[in-house]
Amino acid sequence: MPRLKKLAGAILTLAGVGVVAGWMLSAPTKIDPQVIAAAGSGDAAKGERIFNAGGCASCHAKPGSKDEGRLELTGGLALKTPFGIFIAPNISQDSNDGIGAWSLEDFAHAMLKGVSPSGEHLYPAFPYASYARMKPADIADLYAFMQTLPAVGGKTGGHSLAFPFNIRRGIGLWKRLYLSNEPVVTFVEATPEAVIAGRYLVEGPGHCGECHTPRNFAGGSDKTRWLAGAPAAEGEGIVPNITSGEGGIGEWSEGDITNYLETGFTPDFDSVGGAMVEVQKNMAKLTPEDRAAISAYLKAIPPHPNGYPPRKQATN
Template sequence: MRILAKLAVAAVLLGGVAAVGGWVLSAPQRLDAETLAQVGTGDPARGERIFWAGGCTSCHGKPGSEGDARLQLAGGVELKTPFGIFVAPNISQDKTDGIGGWSAADLANAMLKGVSPGGSHYYPAFPYASYARMKPSDVGDLHAYLKTLPAVAGKAADHKLGFPFNIRRGLGLWKLLYLSGQPAVAFAEGTPDNVLAGRYLVEGPGHCGECHTPRDLIGGPKTGAWLAGAVAAEGQGNVPNITAGEGGIGGWSEGEIAYFLETGFTPDFDSVGGSMTEVQKNMARLTPEDRAAIAAYLKAIPAHPRGY
């Protein structure tokens, strides 16, 4: 009996140590002072480029809006996933319902670390796992541009999540596995500058891997099948393979990829559809050089068989 009692006490102690360890490891981590210093005061002209590359209006703008109405970032778009329903928040300059009271440091911590100004984890439906690859100075520029956009009153609805996904603290452990500022695709020394520029746009602000890369059971990207296509986040339909592998875009030239991003027309004279329609509208706002860089990167990455 004494042995059983000792084993029971040891099990309780080990459980306690594990619980404390998990609590410590799952704590939200903010940017260090050195990184925050790189955010700077920001340039709104440069920030507009990051705004369109990042597709901010696709989730946070009013669905179906056109023209200047796309810049009214009231949120409310719902993403229905196996984990629950995520609702894009108001990121307009309204100081009560939006992020008008945020500093550049607040935005940097949100985008690069997935941490709110109040110190809570954000859910990775907000694609900070990709934004983590961005330059802090680009986040500063984006903050400066967002400051030029209108304030829109109205708080978006809360997420609708059941247990255990409604426990935000557990996201700290998810981040340990999947949050990294390292590139998804490593290139050899001497890789052309335009390919590297395309990698930055695709893997960072463009967050293309969030939809085009398959995920594991806990929602982490399978980087070994980078951009190979995936089941749509909402569980209906598939997002295409955009590598040169099976069912991919290996037959497209760099020029055809860039033209698609600009106009929405494929080499077969089909037109963009579905959620990619909004993405293509954003890509059309970039410079020809940016679209060419994205195309060069997509032609340079490893080919993978279809990921779904």
């Protein structure tokens, strides 16, 4: 009996230590206030470019909105994933229902660290795992532009997540594995500036890897197959391979990619479809130099075979 009591005591002690360690390791972290202060007050004109590169309206505009209505960021889009249903929130300038009361520091913490003004973890359905690579100055510019947009009231519904995904604190452990401000692809020093500029747009604000890269069981991007294509987060479709590997866009030239981002037409004169329609609309608003940089980067990254299982052939 004494041995059993000692064993039980040891187990409880270890469990307690594990709980405390897990609690500490999962704590939200924020960025140094000096980093935010050094970013300045932001330039709204420059922020519009980041807004388009980030595709903010694609998720946060009211579903079905067109033209100027896409700047009314009331949210409501439902993202149905294997982890549950995420609802894009209102990020308009409404002080009660949106983010109108957020400071630049609040905004930067959400974008770069995935932490809300109240100190809670945000779910990575909001692609801060990519935004973490953004420059603080661009965050300030985006914040300045967002302040020029309409304030529209209306709370969105909450997420619908099953246990254990409904425990926000656990996201802190996920961040330790998958949140980094380091580039995914490294290049030698002599790499053309256009490729480096494209890396920033693709890996950071453009968050292309969030859809085009396969994920593991925990929902983290498999960076060993960066941009190799993946099963769509919703439904049974696929997101294509955009590397030059087998099944990808190896036969596309940089000009082909640039033209596709601007016009929505492939080299075979097919047109953009699915969720990429919204992305292409955003890309078309960027400068020709930005689209050319994205193309240069996509042609420079390591090639990978398709990152999704082959589709089954229909039988008669």
